[in-house]
Amino acid sequence: MLLFKKVLGLFIVFEGIDGVGKTSHINSLKDFLMNEGLDVIVTSEFSEPEIGKDLKQIFVQKKLANLEELLLVNALRSWHYRKVIQPALNNGKCVIMDRFIDSTWAYQINEDKNLAELFSIILTEIGMQEYDMVFWLTGKNHRNSNLISNNVSDRFDSNDSDFFEKVHRNYEAVFKNIPSEKLFKYENINFDSVQEMIRADVLKVYNRKLHI
Ligand SMILES: Nc1ncnc2c1ncn2[C@@H]1O[C@H](COP(=O)(O)OP(=O)(O)OP(=O)(O)O)[C@@H](O)[C@H]1O
Numbered sequence: 474m475l476l477f478k479k480v481l482g483l484f485i486v487f488e489g490i491d492g493v494g495k496t497s498h499i500n501s502l503k504d505f506l507m508n509e510g511l512d513v514i515v516t517s518e519f520s521e522p523e524i525g526k527d528l529k530q531i532f533v534q535k536k537l538a539n540l541e542e543l544l545l546v547n548a549l550r551s552w553h554y555r556k557v558i559q560p561a562l563n564n565g566k567c568v569i570m571d572r573f574i575d576s577t578w579a580y581q582i583n584e585d586k587n588l589a590e591l592f593s594i595i596l597t598e599i600g601m602q603e604y605d606m607v608f609w610l611t612g613k614n615h616r617n618s619n620l621i622s623n624n625v626s627d628r629f630d631s632n633d634s635d636f637f638e639k640v641h642r643n644y645e646a647v648f649k650n651i652p653s654e655k656l657f658k659y660e661n662i663n664f665d666s667v668q669e670m671i672r673a674d675v676l677k678v679y680n681r682k683l684h685i
């Protein structure tokens with residue numbers, strides 16, 4: 474059944490701690506939406522091929538100061554928005570992002586008032602469209618719990634549970650400011666049931682947007 478009848482840009486973001494299941498749900502949602510006839514792109518700042526992948530290497534291998542990380546990730550964010558997100562949305566595509574600005578609030582700003590002020594100014598300057606909906610996945614880092622010995626893939630994965638609890642609390646503080654019709658929070662325990670709820674939520678938001 475073709476649920477999507479009209480070309481309409483839709484901006485969806487997935488957030489949550491490392492290894493919570495964002496990429497798995499994004500891939501499942503992408504397949505679902507493409508089967509429904511939607512033109513979908515999955516993207517993230519760090520997957521952007523021209524500069525994103527190189528910057529990710531610096532980001533995940535070196536421990537920079539929070540200010541330095543903030544500046545680095547937002548230079549990339551501005552570029553990625555201009556080159557990838559904005560053209561896709563303007564062409565009526567559905568853009569699914571693996572992390573966006575709420576990751577920066579949770580990982581770099583970490584409740585620092587000066588950095589928060591600077592980040593707000595940077596966001597105004599970049600001037601990005603707001604996302605339509607954000608899925609906040611909570612729960613444990615499934616990748617870490619599956620890892621054998623210390624074979625971690627980057628410095629973020631090697632963080633301990635205190636670090637992830639702090640990031641989780643930072644997300645909690647950030648998402649208090651997001652309206653309930655945009656924020657969908659799920660504990661990713663049972664993959665299949667979360668997947669069904671995500672699909673239903675996207676249909677609901679899409680149809681609401683269609684009738685505005
Ligand atoms: N509900 C679940 N139960 C058990 N394992 C899961 C569940 N969801 C995802 N996984 C597994 O957890 C691992 C991490 O998932 P995934 O890569 O999707 O997380 P992620 O949030 O995108 O991680 P990162 O932020 O580090 O890129 C994968 O091996 C995936 O198969």
Ligand SMILES: Cc1cn([C@H]2C[C@H](O)[C@@H](COP(=O)(O)O)O2)c(=O)[nH]c1=O
Nearest residue numbers: 491518519546572573576577580581629
């Ligand atoms: C966008 C963004 C990301 N991060 C951190 C969070 C992750 O641990 C790493 C790599 O991300 P991925 O999900 O494995 O692609 O980057 C961050 O600290 N701040 C950000 O704004």
